[in-house]
Amino acid sequence: VRVSARAAYSKYNIMPASPIDFGAMIKGTKKTQIVVLENKGMLNFKFRIHKACEDRPALQSRSSKQGESADLATKRSVGRKSSFSTQAHLSTGMFTVSPASGSISPWGQQKITVECLAEQEGTCEEQLYIDITGR
Numbered sequence: 644v645r646v647s648a649r650a651a652y653s654k655y656n657i658m659p660a661s662p663i664d665f666g667a668m669i670k671g672t673k674k675t676q677i678v679v680l681e682n683k684g685m686l687n688f689k690f691r692i693h694k695a696c697e698d699r700p701a702l703q704s705r706s707s708k709q710g711e712s713a714d715l716a717t718k719r720s721v722g723r724k725s726s727f728s729t730q731a732h733l734s735t736g737m738f739t740v741s742p743a744s745g746s747i748s749p750w751g752q753q754k755i756t757v758e759c760l761a762e763q764e765g766t767c768e769e770q771l772y773i774d775i776t777g778r
Contacts, residue, residue, distance in 0.1 A: 653777040654684035668761040682747040691744040695770035
């Protein structure tokens with residue numbers, strides 16, 4: 644009986660690299676930016692986008708070979724509030740990210756929409772990270 648296997652880990656690419664900066668916006672307007680998460684490996688992987696906890700620093704960006712979560716920072720000039728979301732989207736402060744979770748097949752990609760609605764004056768900055776299974 645011949646048995647063989649090939650060990651691999653998830654490889655990914657995130658474009659554009661962090662941070663995402665919406666720049667100055669007029670109060671009451673909305674802007675959208677797209678982040679592309681690509682599966683560069685031979686295995687399916689699942690991802691989930693989380694808000695970084697206030698009591699611990701956001702995970703730093705690292706290469707997929709090191710197998711860590713990728714940091715995705717969002718910035719905008721507005722006030723601050725946060726809430727957690729369903730799996731379809733994540734709302735935090737003035738930002739909405741969708742989809743907030745999913746699965747990507749080998750050599751596939753997922754476009755992730757980051758939307759900013761400038762409801763208040765001031766500066767808003769949130770730290771998000773993308774958790775990828777099988778890193």
